[in-house]
Amino acid sequence: IMEADHSRRIMIFEEAGIASPAMFLVGTHADKLREQPGMLEKQDEFMKKKLEGTVLLEHVIWASKDRMCFYVDNTVTDPDSGTVDPQVHLLRKKTKEVAREVAQHHKLPIPWLKFDQEVREIKEKDPTKKIATVEELQQLAMKTAGIKSKEEFQ
Secondary structure: OHHHHHHHHHHHHHHOOOOOOOEOOEEOOHHHHHOOOOHHHHHHHHHHHHHOOOOHHHHEOOOOOOOOOEEOOOOOOEOOOOEOOHHHHHHHHHHHHHHHHHHHOOOOOHHHHHHHHHHHHHHHHOOOOOOOOHHHHHHHHHHHOOOOOHHHHO
8 A cells, every 4th residue: 555655646746747755955053054154055065966966866846046955044033023034934935836736736536525625614713723633634534535444544
């Protein structure tokens, strides 16, 4: 089952024009790297050389056309004020783009549409609810989509 599922995921990514699995290279402590002129560029060049000639390079989602890695400054993020490093925003944006691209090529079985609809309705009723346990989602899938086992849910 796992092999077939993995093969299916690879096929979906390939249809979307994205190597599977997609990889995002994220470096932390960008504030320390920025203290030294040219260090971000040197670090990026180091990563490019390490991955050059490997299949891993095909999987990397680049931060920009000339920057391979996302460099996050942990000192900028302040949840109380809502301040977040712009690289975090860029990483979220790129992640959503990849997910959207893959989703366009993913064929969802009809029973799962009801499950998806139920999840959306729950989110609409309580927008503050951000997390559900796997067990809660599994129970909902069994109730709405006719999923009969944990294996089928996974």
